[in-house]
Amino acid sequence: MTTTGSPVRLDSVKKTYGRGESGVVALAGVSVEFPAGSFTAVMGPSGSGKSTLLHCAAGLDRPDTGSVTLVGTDLKGRTETQLTELRREHVAFVFQSFNLMPALNVEENITLPMLLAGKEPDRAWIAQVVERVGLSQRVRHRPGELSGGQQQRVAIARALAGRSAVTFADEPTGALDTSTALEVLGLLRELADAGQTIVMVTHDPVAASFADEVLFLVDGQIVTKMASPAVEMVAAELARLGARAKQARGRQ
């Protein structure tokens, strides 16, 4: 087992889907570190490798070469069971599709990862978290009885409640209206300010502006890093990269 100062680290990660002529290079050698308590947005054109980066970082997908270190553990050679246990212990997910268990109510969805990890939920802390995300009146409701924004707040409460070291978010505001999206982003920002490490894939410059840093991916490589991102600067960089990609396609 190796240790690292950052809870998430990728070293020269390459990932290709398929083989030979029809093989698609999703990550072409990515090295990046996500320090503790940092909030990073990952952006780039469609197909640039954003989700693959997130999945490799979380141990949901395995790189062909290179290494991934998650909360001090080198993921290479770990069994699926070991990876699942590691994620249960240290990682939370906030996906566009919410990923809640439809048969469980709000409170049960929030406490499930803890129960699976064999931890006794701290009920007073859970009540605080539920209050913080504005769901105190909904704890006995099932996901099907909640709006999209409320369901996403359950996913965020789950991340907060478990005090996970790392939260991976993939388009967390993709299915939400503007004001609900802003609330959800504010909560993610709070998670980072409380010491969690957040890695978020997004297409939205407004969402990215809540992060400390934005990584821009093109063709499976990090081409730009932008600290303290302002909405207009992010939008301008996306437009520049989009135009460059279009030009490159025109030359092919």
Ligand SMILES: Nc1ncnc2c1ncn2[C@@H]1O[C@H](COP(=O)(O)OP(=O)(O)OP(=O)(O)O)[C@@H](O)[C@H]1O
């Ligand atoms: N399971 C898979 N099998 C084959 N190809 C895949 C698979 N997953 C991703 N790819 C390909 O790898 C490349 C990177 O995909 P990825 O989903 O990481 O991109 P992305 O930047 O997240 O895209 P989007 O913004 O459209 O979600 C794409 O060309 C995609 O078609």
